[in-house]
Amino acid sequence: MSTHPARLPFEQVQPRWDDLSYSVRRYFVDEFYTRHVGALTKGARVIDVGGIKGRKRGQFDIDRHDVSVTCVNTSRAAEPDVVADASSIPLPSGEADAVILAEVVEHLSDPVAALREAARLLRRGGVLLATAPFLFRVHPDPIDIGRYTPQWWQDTLSRQGFQEIVVEQQGLFFSVLAEMLRGWVYHLEDTKRYWPGARDQAIGFVRWAREQAILFESAPERTSNSYYTSYATGYGIRAVKP
Numbered sequence: 001m002s003t004h005p006a007r008l009p010f011e012q013v014q015p016r017w018d019d020l021s022y023s024v025r026r027y028f029v030d031e032f033y034t035r036h037v038g039a040l041t042k043g044a045r046v047i048d049v050g051g052i053k054g055r056k057r058g059q060f061d062i063d064r065h066d067v068s069v070t071c072v073n074t075s076r077a078a079e080p081d082v083v084a085d086a087s088s089i090p091l092p093s094g095e096a097d098a099v100i101l102a103e104v105v106e107h108l109s110d111p112v113a114a115l116r117e118a119a120r121l122l123r124r125g126g127v128l129l130a131t132a133p134f135l136f137r138v139h140p141d142p143i144d145i146g147r148y149t150p151q152w153w154q155d156t157l158s159r160q161g162f163q164e165i166v167v168e169q170q171g172l173f174f175s176v177l178a179e180m181l182r183g184w185v186y187h188l189e190d191t192k193r194y195w196p197g198a199r200d201q202a203i204g205f206v207r208w209a210r211e212q213a214i215l216f217e218s219a220p221e222r223t224s225n226s227y228y229t230s231y232a233t234g235y236g237i238r239a240v241k242p
């Protein structure tokens with residue numbers, strides 16, 4: 001139900017492995033949008049639902065791409081072009097080349113309504129690009145409601161009329177484990193609760209583990225292993241409006 005795409009080289013994504021706050025999950029989000037937004041045509045009209053202007057959370061910066069972006073957010077602090085809920089956006093139907101929902105649907109009480117709205121906004125042939133966490137900590141912003149499987153994405157998007165639905169698995173067992181370790185060490189750093197003499201070793205191990213987990217599990221013998229693939233940090237979704 002989910003695919004394992006060839007990912008961009010680390011040099012193109014520039015993950016911040018030296019930054020303990022940089023999650024494994026954020027790497028996969030950065031890589032997904034760098035790859036897919038980079039494939040859009042020059043001047044493409046993009047609606048970034050839940051987007052934040054100025055303060056970027058990861059390495060992906062849509063402003064570096066040659067596309068025309070309209071940022072939509074419920075929070076005025078995000079400095080959006082349009083202040084609106086994801087399920088009701090006051091923009092014309094059928095004009096967007098792409099709609100982005102980056103780490104948004106897990107925070108929505110009605111994610112299906114947001115996907116239906118995305119379908120309305122897209123032109124024929126336009127693409128939905130979405131990411132959402134799965135095995136990742138609960139992170140209210142201001143609420144955190146759901147985690148969705150590949151089957152849910154396939155069924156829900158099909159019902160909204162989308163075709164060519166591709167659900168990319170973002171990380172396997174080892175990425176999930178590395179992210180849990182990173183989160184724990186980050187918590188220890190934040191609360192200053194280390195065992196005597198263990199701080200440098202713990203931070204150094206996490207820096208190594210994030211990168212190595214991603215490299216290790218990219219091998220075919222891991223991506224075809226039913227146990228390893230039963231774990232995922234989340235999913236990246238590309239779907240086309242016919």
